[in-house]
Amino acid sequence: MPDLTRLGVVLSDRGSKYAVSGAPVDSRAGVGAVLAELKSDRAYAKATHNTWAAILPGGALKADDGESGAAMVILRMMERAELQDHVIIVTRWYGGKKLGGDRFRRVQDAVRAYLDKCGI
Known part of the structure; x- marks a missing residue:
């Protein structure tokens, strides 16, 4: 059972809601287990x-899940924070209005909330 931390919905923007979760992992299988637990x-x-x-011992992994470019935002923030052997998941429930570039700022805000919660 993964050690999953869920912060729940941390912000809303024009109807879209964002949640952030994460857990320590050491393999792609570990990432899969965390995603399965979350889902x-x-x-x-x-x-x-x-x-x-x-960011795992073998390198970085990421998946946009249809939110093009968002995983790179998460990855860059993890690299800056030097957070390794960990997965961060930003969940979005679409609210009906396109956010344009603001969607990247909301992803950043969610990751920042997670890093703050973890004391990083």
Whole structure:
């Protein structure tokens, strides 16, 4: 059972809601286990996007889950924070209005909330 930290919905913008979660991982299989645990909650399974990034011993992994470019935002913030052996997932429930470039700022805000919660 992964050691998953869920902060729940940390912000809203024009109807879209953003949540952030994360856990320590040491492999791609670990990332998969964390994603499976997160999506065992129906609300997360039905989310529009579960974008994630991880820095593992073998290198960095990421997946946009349809939110093009968002995983790179997460990955860059993890690199700056020197957070390794960890996965961060930003979940978005689309609210009906396109956010344009603001969607990247909301992803940053969600990751920052997670890093703050972890004391990083």
